[in-house]
Amino acid sequence: MMRKRTKYGRYALNVFAGLGLVYLFAPIFFIVAFSFNKPKGNFNIAWQSFTFDNWLHPFAEESLTRALWKSIEIAAVSTFIATILGSLIAVALSRYKFRGSGGINLFLVLPLTTPEIVLGSSLATLFLGQNFIDFGMTTIIIAHVMFQVSFVALTVRARIRGFDWTLEQAAQDLGASPLRTFMKVTFPLILPGILAAGLLAFALSIDDFIITFFNSGPVQTFPLQIYGASRVRIPPQINVLASMILFLSVAILMTATIAGMRKSAEKQATAKKFKLLHRK
Amino acid sequence: MGESVSDVIVLDHVSKRYGDFVAVHDANFSIATGEFFAMLGPSGCGKTTTLKMIAGFEQPTAGRVMLDGIDVSDVPPYKRNVNTVFQQYALFPHMSVFDNVAFGPRSKKVDESKIKTSVMEMLEIVRLNDFAQRKPSQLSGGQQQRVALARALVNYPSALLLDEPLAALDLKLREAMQIELKRIQREVGISFIFVTHDQGEALTMSDRIAVMSQGHVEQIGTPQEIYRSPASLFVAGFIGSANLLPGTVQSHDGADAVVALKAGSAIRVAGQASAHAIGAHVSVMLRPERLRPSEQADANGQSLQGTLTDLVFQGATARMIVRLADGTELTCLADSSARMPQIAVGATMNVSWGADCGYILAGWPEKAGSNTTDIDHIESTL
Numbered sequence: 001m002m003r004k005r006t007k008y009g010r011y012a013l014n015v016f017a018g019l020g021l022v023y024l025f026a027p028i029f030f031i032v033a034f035s036f037n038k039p040k041g042n043f044n045i046a047w048q049s050f051t052f053d054n055w056l057h058p059f060a061e062e063s064l065t066r067a068l069w070k071s072i073e074i075a076a077v078s079t080f081i082a083t084i085l086g087s088l089i090a091v092a093l094s095r096y097k098f099r100g101s102g103g104i105n106l107f108l109v110l111p112l113t114t115p116e117i118v119l120g121s122s123l124a125t126l127f128l129g130q131n132f133i134d135f136g137m138t139t140i141i142i143a144h145v146m147f148q149v150s151f152v153a154l155t156v157r158a159r160i161r162g163f164d165w166t167l168e169q170a171a172q173d174l175g176a177s178p179l180r181t182f183m184k185v186t187f188p189l190i191l192p193g194i195l196a197a198g199l200l201a202f203a204l205s206i207d208d209f210i211i212t213f214f215n216s217g218p219v220q221t222f223p224l225q226i227y228g229a230s231r232v233r234i235p236p237q238i239n240v241l242a243s244m245i246l247f248l249s250v251a252i253l254m255t256a257t258i259a260g261m262r263k264s265a266e267k268q269a270t271a272k273k274f275k276l277l278h279r280k
Numbered sequence: 281m282g283e284s285v286s287d288v289i290v291l292d293h294v295s296k297r298y299g300d301f302v303a304v305h306d307a308n309f310s311i312a313t314g315e316f317f318a319m320l321g322p323s324g325c326g327k328t329t330t331l332k333m334i335a336g337f338e339q340p341t342a343g344r345v346m347l348d349g350i351d352v353s354d355v356p357p358y359k360r361n362v363n364t365v366f367q368q369y370a371l372f373p374h375m376s377v378f379d380n381v382a383f384g385p386r387s388k389k390v391d392e393s394k395i396k397t398s399v400m401e402m403l404e405i406v407r408l409n410d411f412a413q414r415k416p417s418q419l420s421g422g423q424q425q426r427v428a429l430a431r432a433l434v435n436y437p438s439a440l441l442l443d444e445p446l447a448a449l450d451l452k453l454r455e456a457m458q459i460e461l462k463r464i465q466r467e468v469g470i471s472f473i474f475v476t477h478d479q480g481e482a483l484t485m486s487d488r489i490a491v492m493s494q495g496h497v498e499q500i501g502t503p504q505e506i507y508r509s510p511a512s513l514f515v516a517g518f519i520g521s522a523n524l525l526p527g528t529v530q531s532h533d534g535a536d537a538v539v540a541l542k543a544g545s546a547i548r549v550a551g552q553a554s555a556h557a558i559g560a561h562v563s564v565m566l567r568p569e570r571l572r573p574s575e576q577a578d579a580n581g582q583s584l585q586g587t588l589t590d591l592v593f594q595g596a597t598a599r600m601i602v603r604l605a606d607g608t609e610l611t612c613l614a615d616s617s618a619r620m621p622q623i624a625v626g627a628t629m630n631v632s633w634g635a636d637c638g639y640i641l642a643g644w645p646e647k648a649g650s651n652t653t654d655i656d657h658i659e660s661t662l
Contacts, residue, residue: 173357173358173363174383175384177387
């Protein structure tokens with residue numbers, strides 16, 4: 001009786017989990033599937049027939065391609081700035097105890113908890129209030145750096161929580177100046193955390209709509225372009241480019257995971273070797 | 281203070297405070313070239329803080345730290361010619377053993393070809409030349425320890441600082457590393473300054489020991505001096521085990537002092553009359569291994585009578601606990617190969633000692649009778 005019930009329970013759980021996955025992946029599946037569609041008219045929303053044409057000409061929609069490059073450009077610049085600033089904040093917060101570190105912690109969490117519409121509109125108001133800056137690339141980058149810094153700082157801080165700071169003492173003890181200590185010891189050791197934070201920041205920038213919408217001026221980023229165009233036409237190239245972004249992120253994620261798995265496997269192997277040696 | 285040319289390190293009335301807390305109070309001593317010097321004390325006694333002031337990680341709030349005759353109190357650690365072996369080794373996990381050892385010379389921009397020879401030479405001294413390309417995570421604890429040593433010694437520092445270097449090793453390895461450390465020190469001829477809370481380690485390895493307690497340097501001397509003539513009750517109890525018997529100086533008899541013990545009888549202690557005035561509150565220290573069990577009382581007043589409450593055979597020695605009439609317990613460590621009186625637990629017996637075996641210390645101890653911090657002995661009696 002007990003056994004039967006457990007069996008049914010497991011069965012139900014699997015079905016439930018399967019439904020959850022379908023719910024999560026169905027939209028993504030449709031995006032990819034419709035990139036192979038040959039639509040009738042302007043809207044790629046009903047399945048007509050299969051074609052490779054869209055993938056053979058992914059950059060056929062010039063305005064869309066331009067917007068994508070703009071987005072990548074913005075993401076690259078803002079990620080670069082935010083990763084440096086955020087990593088330095090993270091190192092300072094975990095390395096030193098100083099007055100006001102609690103306040104900085106609060107300010108780091110604020111952009112994560114504040115609704116994007118509030119962040120976006122208040123930044124726009126700020127930029128409107130003075131006249132030495134025009135809406136465009138600069139304002140978008142400033143806006144993106146603003147929220148990316150928080151994500152970077154919190155991610156890096158979480159990754160370096162267990163960092164052994166006596167390593168810095170050891171380096172200085174061996175005659176390394178503070179700069180050399182950072183470049184040769186601290187930085188290489190926290191680099192994986194910084195790279196992870198940078199990837200996250202890049203993805204957030206590419207993806208952002210609301211804050212960008214308020215501060216873009218004449219500049220069209222990829223999300224803004226899709227939104228604007230969707231009222232007139234939805235070309236299949238949207239699906240092609242979106243699928244490309246999707247595959248690229250999955251590829252990056254998988255490389256990172258595989259590298260991590262290999263590393264821990266190596267560690268386990270050496271641990272095993274040690275146990276064997278000790279047994280002898 | 282006797283400063284001499286051969287002193288590598290001189291602590292000139294060095295103090296360190298954190299707010300109201302005094303971590304180190306007026307440390308004033310020097311360490312000679314080639315000396316194996318231990319700073320010994322319980323945790324929180326200020327020994328590590330003193331070491332950090334020599335390394336440059338802490339600045340003294342008063343006094344000067346001199347290195348090779350130059351005041352380095354305000355010199356940052358990376359400009360001081362001393363190197364540290366950290367308690368958890370602090371090896372750079374992303375570098376190979378070779379790169380770890382080469383880190384110091386590379387920081388000083390030594391020629392890469394010279395680095396190669398000196399690093400391999402040093403790895404040979406610590407017997408790790410086959411492990412140069414390994415990562416620290418692929419080494420055992422003892423091997424990591426030796427990498428840390430090589431990494432520090434390859435810089436030919438004026439002095440090597442070791443912060444509890446053996447604490448992370450298990451007992452067997454610790455004993456092997458004690459001998460190894462001593463050998464390496466002889467081989468390179470550099471002063472080793474060694475921080476430890478383990479009195480056994482300090483006694484076996486060092487040329488001189490500074491015993492510290494609550495920020496104060498209680499005594500500095502050779503292991504023999506510190507063991508035989510401790511400067512204070514704290515030192516007596518901390519180094520080895522000691523039976524401390526409180527009493528009052530009753531009279532002087534030539535060079536000898538006669539002490540009336542609180543436990544009742546009066547005993548004679550040779551050659552210590554001048555140091556302790558009549559009427560002073562003192563304690564007589566008797567080391568357990570200097571006590572002899574006997575059936576009869578000693579004729580010269582060098583014995584005490586009590587009841588045998590415990591007898592533990594330990595191989596080479598036999599440990600006896602003797603309770604005096606007032607309840608004070610003495611520990612007696614007798615040579616088990618000698619002919620021992622046939623005494624059963626519960627019987628009355630005497631313990632006696634040679635005329636020069638007692639030692640008088642000023643003040644009364646917190647706990648009369650057997651005092652010990654020796655962990656091995658505590659473990660063996662459990």
